[in-house]
Amino acid sequence: MNLSLPDQTMHSSSESCLEDDKPEVILPCFRRNMYEEPLAAYSNGSIISQLLRKTIHNKRAIDDNHFYLSNSVAAADSGQEDQSSVSSKDSTVEAISPSDHVSTGVSPEEDHPLPDHLQAKRARVENIIRVMAGSPNSRQHGDGERCDTDAREMREARESCRENKRKQRLPQHQEHNTMGWQMNRKPGSSCNDNCNTKEEECHKLKEQLHSMQRLLRQLQEKFLQVYSQEDPEFVVREAAGADSEHDIIGKSTDACYISPEEHLETNNSTATSNCNDRIKADSYPMHQRESQNLQETLKQELSKAVNDCIDKVFKKVSSSTDMDISHQQRVCSTPEIQISLGADRKSLAPDHSQAEEISKSRSSELCESSEAQTSQDQTEALSLVVRKPPVTQVSSVTPTVKRPYPVHQTPFQFSYAPPLHESHILEHLLKYGPHSNFGTLPCMPPSMDRTSPDSVDLSWDAVAMRSKVASSHFGHHHRPSSMGAVGVDGLCLPHVKMESGELQSLAERNPYMSLNIQEGLTPSHLKKAKLMFFYTRYPSSNVLKTFFPDVKFNRCITSQLIKWFSNFREFYYIQMEKFARQAIAEGVHDVKDITVSRDSELFRALNMHYNKANDFHVPDRFLEVAEITLHEFYNAISATKDSDSSWKKAIYKVICKLDSEIPEEFKTSSYL
DNA sequence: CGTCTGCCTG
DNA sequence: CAGGCAGACG
Numbered sequence A: 001m002n003l004s005l006p007d008q009t010m011h012s013s014s015e016s017c018l019e020d021d022k023p024e025v026i027l028p029c030f031r032r033n034m035y036e037e038p039l040a041a042y043s044n045g046s047i048i049s050q051l052l053r054k055t056i057h058n059k060r061a062i063d064d065n066h067f068y069l070s071n072s073v074a075a076a077d078s079g080q081e082d083q084s085s086v087s088s089k090d091s092t093v094e095a096i097s098p099s100d101h102v103s104t105g106v107s108p109e110e111d112h113p114l115p116d117h118l119q120a121k122r123a124r125v126e127n128i129i130r131v132m133a134g135s136p137n138s139r140q141h142g143d144g145e146r147c148d149t150d151a152r153e154m155r156e157a158r159e160s161c162r163e164n165k166r167k168q169r170l171p172q173h174q175e176h177n178t179m180g181w182q183m184n185r186k187p188g189s190s191c192n193d194n195c196n197t198k199e200e201e202c203h204k205l206k207e208q209l210h211s212m213q214r215l216l217r218q219l220q221e222k223f224l225q226v227y228s229q230e231d232p233e234f235v236v237r238e239a240a241g242a243d244s245e246h247d248i249i250g251k252s253t254d255a256c257y258i259s260p261e262e263h264l265e266t267n268n269s270t271a272t273s274n275c276n277d278r279i280k281a282d283s284y285p286m287h288q289r290e291s292q293n294l295q296e297t298l299k300q301e302l303s304k305a306v307n308d309c310i311d312k313v314f315k316k317v318s319s320s321t322d323m324d325i326s327h328q329q330r331v332c333s334t335p336e337i338q339i340s341l342g343a344d345r346k347s348l349a350p351d352h353s354q355a356e357e358i359s360k361s362r363s364s365e366l367c368e369s370s371e372a373q374t375s376q377d378q379t380e381a382l383s384l385v386v387r388k389p390p391v392t393q394v395s396s397v398t399p400t401v402k403r404p405y406p407v408h409q410t411p412f413q414f415s416y417a418p419p420l421h422e423s424h425i426l427e428h429l430l431k432y433g434p435h436s437n438f439g440t441l442p443c444m445p446p447s448m449d450r451t452s453p454d455s456v457d458l459s460w461d462a463v464a465m466r467s468k469v470a471s472s473h474f475g476h477h478h479r480p481s482s483m484g485a486v487g488v489d490g491l492c493l494p495h496v497k498m499e500s501g502e503l504q505s506l507a508e509r510n511p512y513m514s515l516n517i518q519e520g521l522t523p524s525h526l527k528k529a530k531l532m533f534f535y536t537r538y539p540s541s542n543v544l545k546t547f548f549p550d551v552k553f554n555r556c557i558t559s560q561l562i563k564w565f566s567n568f569r570e571f572y573y574i575q576m577e578k579f580a581r582q583a584i585a586e587g588v589h590d591v592k593d594i595t596v597s598r599d600s601e602l603f604r605a606l607n608m609h610y611n612k613a614n615d616f617h618v619p620d621r622f623l624e625v626a627e628i629t630l631h632e633f634y635n636a637i638s639a640t641k642d643s644d645s646s647w648k649k650a651i652y653k654v655i656c657k658l659d660s661e662i663p664e665e666f667k668t669s670s671y672l
Numbered sequence B: 001c002g003t004c005t006g007c008c009t010g
Numbered sequence C: 001c002a003g004g005c006a007g008a009c010g
Helices: A004-021 A034-045 A049-068 A073-089 A098-103 A116-133 A136-143 A147-158 A162-185 A191-228 A232-243 A247-256 A261-283 A290-318 A320-333 A341-349 A355-387 A420-432 A444-452 A458-466 A466-476 A488-492 A501-511 A522-532 A541-547 A554-587 A601-610 A620-638 A646-655
Strands: none
Touching: A355 A444, A488 A620, A522 A601, A541 A554, A554 A601, A554 A620, A554 A646, A620 A646
16 A cells, blocks of 8 residues: 555655764654664763663663563564564665664663563554554564565565564564464464464454554544645645554544644544554454453553543643643643654754655654654653753854754653653653753754753743743744754644744744744843843844744834843943943043943943843953943033934944844853 | 834833 | 834835
């Protein structure tokens, strides 16, 4: 069916990921070696990151273990598997990624023992998924060499991508699972028999999978119809989703996120039921018990996810006011919602052009995400955190869009590892601290990234988050932006119609566009503006737009910002005039006797006004400008020019030319 | 005509 | 610091 498409998608996504991620950012290709990734990350990561990772890892381990029946098995098979799977891997691009390579062989799971039942459960689920995907690996490994041929054929047929990352590793586990099943069904069956049966199963599963996909596609289409019109990406995404066979679940979840409230409801419910049915059918061949368990698990998970989705959506809708911050955060932070974030980020960040593929990959990734999420997410986050590190304040803001905050990194916590949710949250906290703002995450420019980790901009972002509109604008504005504002939009937030092209255009030309675009100016913005006044007394609207990337500019906002600076100037000139007159009154005869230093009363007054917290080092240039201004006033007053109603204008003209460049740091929405 | 600016006022 | 107003500019 969609084999070709999925592959492409996969490739593109994975490739993009790799490219984008580079060594620093390990965009987890969710499907890939999620398990392996962590290790790879370690190698690259800093000590701190490693430590963090470890912590996280431990938590995760449990989940991972679920997937893998036994370490020993995995280890034993690993050799064969890797080799056998290599071909598929390579074909799938996965091999391309450096991170992947690293990962091969070592599995995080090894460290952690898991409860048997959990393992078994996980293994079953995974197995089923695999089978559905029709992964050759599973057969190969499970059946052994004899089946190799068949397996290869299958492989080729499916080619795919679906095997993706997971599969690489899956083989080991799979073997287990498959074998187990087979045994149950046909104790005496030979390998060949097993192969045949497996194939049959695979076919069945595949068919089911396809039908499920169709259903999903339909759902997505529906959504699209309603919302996509405004959002082109939607279409893309939809298409992608349809193409990718893997993530039925992912798709559904994705759809949920994307989908608006009402539609979500209906669609989700239907989707869920459908999925469940499919699952049932799939499981028939398997042992009753197993199938039942699986069914239960899947059902629960699916329903849970769907419910969560719906709940969230409704919450958002219902509390239009409240939704703002708290909700947003929640949404983003919630594991369920996080689902696609990681993927989105990846995909989006790369480029617009890739949007389509991204969307596709996203959907597919989502499916796997349930499993992979853990490791992958973490990996990303860790890597990010580590890399971003404390960049110097004065940064050369590189245009390249770095992966923003990992906040969302946790992909979708689907069903399998409910426990992960907590761990993810903890992870997040560990990495970013309690303040980490979700809003800034995705699109944060490099500079922002650096700062935010430090919680420097906490107040800023936090404030921003509160902005009512923020959430809505979020997604939309970002996407369009070339920045790579990633996909948080569709995922977490309901699609809101673009209000104006302003933001979009702004985003496009403003590399620093951040996610937390808000409509209103916050006290943080005021503070920032005041500090900026030390550099520029007459900022142009363009400058303001550039340096307030997290503000959704409209006439009002622009006027307000301009007004602020007008007020700043007013105060500034008043002080100047005041001190100039004071100097004259004090009998100062030479302008040269008038200086402005950090000890000056004038400076204190100004600093008190623009830098009340005194936590900002006022640039020397400002002192110079202040002195010049003071001299101007002194001279003018001395010359009794003040008798002219517009005598100050001459001074303004002089001063307006003294603006200096604003440090790049200010471009960071999170500055401060 | 809209925008920006400055001044005045609260 | 915001509103209102008026003047200058393109």
